[in-house]
Amino acid sequence: MTNHSQKFLIGISISESPDPERLGLGKEHLTELMMSVARAVLRLDDRIGLVYGGDLRPGGFTRRLFDIALSEHGPLSGKAPEPPRRIYNYLAWPHYLALAKHDEAQMVNDCHFMRVRPEDAGFPGIADDRDQDRQTDPPGALVASRCLTRMRELSTYGGHPTLEGEPAPPMRARILLGGKPSGYSSFMPGLFEEFLVSRVPPNNEKPVPVFVIGALGGAAGQLADALLDEHRTAPLTLEFQLKQEADAGRQGFEQLVDHYAFYPHLIIEDRYRKLRDAVQSLRDAIAGDDARALDNSLTPHENRTLLTSRDESEIRRLLVKGSRGLCT
Numbered sequence: 378m379t380n381h382s383q384k385f386l387i388g389i390s391i392s393e394s395p396d397p398e399r400l401g402l403g404k405e406h407l408t409e410l411m412m413s414v415a416r417a418v419l420r421l422d423d424r425i426g427l428v429y430g431g432d433l434r435p436g437g438f439t440r441r442l443f444d445i446a447l448s449e450h451g452p453l454s455g456k457a458p459e460p461p462r463r464i465y466n467y468l469a470w471p472h473y474l475a476l477a478k479h480d481e482a483q484m485v486n487d488c489h490f491m492r493v494r495p496e497d498a499g500f501p502g503i504a505d506d507r508d509q510d511r512q513t514d515p516p517g518a519l520v521a522s523r524c525l526t527r528m529r530e531l532s533t534y535g536g537h538p539t540l541e542g543e544p545a546p547p548m549r550a551r552i553l554l555g556g557k558p559s560g561y562s563s564f565m566p567g568l569f570e571e572f573l574v575s576r577v578p579p580n581n582e583k584p585v586p587v588f589v590i591g592a593l594g595g596a597a598g599q600l601a602d603a604l605l606d607e608h609r610t611a612p613l614t615l616e617f618q619l620k621q622e623a624d625a626g627r628q629g630f631e632q633l634v635d636h637y638a639f640y641p642h643l644i645i646e647d648r649y650r651k652l653r654d655a656v657q658s659l660r661d662a663i664a665g666d667d668a669r670a671l672d673n674s675l676t677p678h679e680n681r682t683l684l685t686s687r688d689e690s691e692i693r694r695l696l697v698k699g700s701r702g703l704c705t
Contacts, residue, residue, distance in 0.1 A: 385704040386465060387418060388428040388532060388551035388585075390571045390597075391438060407555040407593055410689055412441055414552065417697050419449045419463060422704055428532050428548055430467040439466055443487040464488035465545055467537075469528040470495050471509040471521060489539045493531060498523040518629065519636040522563040523643075526570060533574045533585060550586045550673065550703050551575045552696060556596030558612065559621055564633060564645045568596035569613070569652055576655035586673035586703060587659075588696055591684040601684040603653075604660045613656060615649045674702025 391411050419425055427446070431439045446463045466488045468476065473492050476484075484490040495503035500520055509517035531537040535547030556568030563570065575585040591601020602609040611617045615634070622630035637643050662670035663680045671680060675695060683695045 384426045384546045385422065385424050386426045386428050386535075386546050386548050387700060388548045388571070388575075389415065389442075390551060390553045390556065390568050392431075392556050392567060392595075407595075408438060408441070410590075410593070410692065411438070411552075411554055412445060413689060414693055414696050415442060416445050416449065417693050418700050419446065421697065421701055425700070425704060426463040426465060426546075428465045428467070430469070430528050430532055439464075442466075443483075447487070462488055465491070465532070465539075467491045467493060467528045467532045469493040469521070469524040470498075470505065471507075471517075471524075474506060474508070485540055489545060491531070491537050491539055491545060493524050493528040493537070495520050495524060497531070497537070498527040515639075516632075516636050518562075518633050522633060522637075525563045525567070526574075529567075529571050529574050533571075534578065548575070548585055550588065550700065552588045552590070553597045553600065554590040554595075555593060558596045558599055559625060560627060564630075564637060565615075565618065565649065565652070566596040566599075568600065570648075572600055573648065573652045573655060576659065577651050584655075584672065586699070588673060588675075588699055589684055590686075590692055592687040600656065603656045604663055605681065605684055607657070607660065610653060610656065613649060613653050615646055674699045 389411060391407060415427060419427070427442060429439060429442060442464050449463075464487065466484060468490070470493065481490070492505075494505045495501075495507075496505075498520065500515070500523070503512060503520060509521055511517070512520055531545075533548045533551070536544045538544055551571065553568050553572060556566055558566055561567055565573075572587060572589070575587050578584060589597055589601050589604060591598045591604075599609075599612045603613055612621075619631060619634065622628075634645060637645050663677050663684075665677055668676045671677065673680070675683065675698065679695055679698075683692065686692055686695075
């Protein structure tokens with residue numbers, strides 16, 4: 378069995394975005410691009426694994442990752458191959474409640490599967506199988522939001538036990554693409570928080586290198602805009618998000634922010650401030666000419682190209698180059 382400590386895990390942060398069609402691209406373009414990247418990265422080294430937090434919708438990203446990981450596993454000479462399980466898949470409460478038994482069995486066979494329960498997010502009194510709509514004190518929306526945050530932290534920093542009881546390794550790099558810039562279910566767009574937990578780790582540890590693909594829009598596109606231009610950081614503020622969600626008639630977001638106000642140690646404005654600071658720090662490095670200021674094995678010019686390019690082959694080439702540089 379492969380030792381978890383030998384794994385080099387790369388996180389893939391991708392979700393639906395409204396922008397590809399506006400940009401003249403098909404809905405499937407985001408997924409097809411990431412599939413191409415995932416295949417190329419897995420081919421670099423057998424030690425490389427991929428981390429993803431997602432569900433098992435038919436035709437969804439997780440299932441297609443399974444297929445790619447299986448197809449990239451070559452049999453050992455003269456031996457029956459072990460199940461590759463090069464995917465580490467996280468599901469947060471309450472999303473894992475919708476997971477059918479046969480789907481869970483498939484996940485156990487095809488990947489390392491981790492549930493993030495309410496107790497993992499600081500709510501030990503909430504049963505793992507409690508329905509979100511029945512959870513009123515604290516509100517289910519708050520618990521679900523905290524579970525998403527904890528899932529992003531655990532998938533990044535490692536240590537959460539798999540179903541076999543082994544601690545998952547930490548993430549060594551993260552790729553961000555697409556993502557909902559509005560209509561999300563936590564206190565900021567999911568890709569924003571994944572960028573934040575990558576670049577602002579606990580205990581003064583080293584930040585996790587990130588690769589932001591911006592030209593296909595979504596939350597990653599907003600991050601790319603802010604990384605290229607200090608005057609395009611409005612979406613990285615709570616004020617902007619409150620107005621955006623209110624204008625769209627999504628009152629649940631304001632209610633969620635109000636729920637957070639009852640927990641003084643969970644200050645949303647502070648999370649947004651840290652996000653802007655992390656973006657500024659990386660923006661300064663990308664704007665310079667010193668590759669040593671960056672940590673993803675790409676030059677400042679290559680990072681700027683990755684933030685703006687719509688050329689699939691160029692994006693794939695840069696991600697492969699950066700991944701190879703980090704894992705060698």
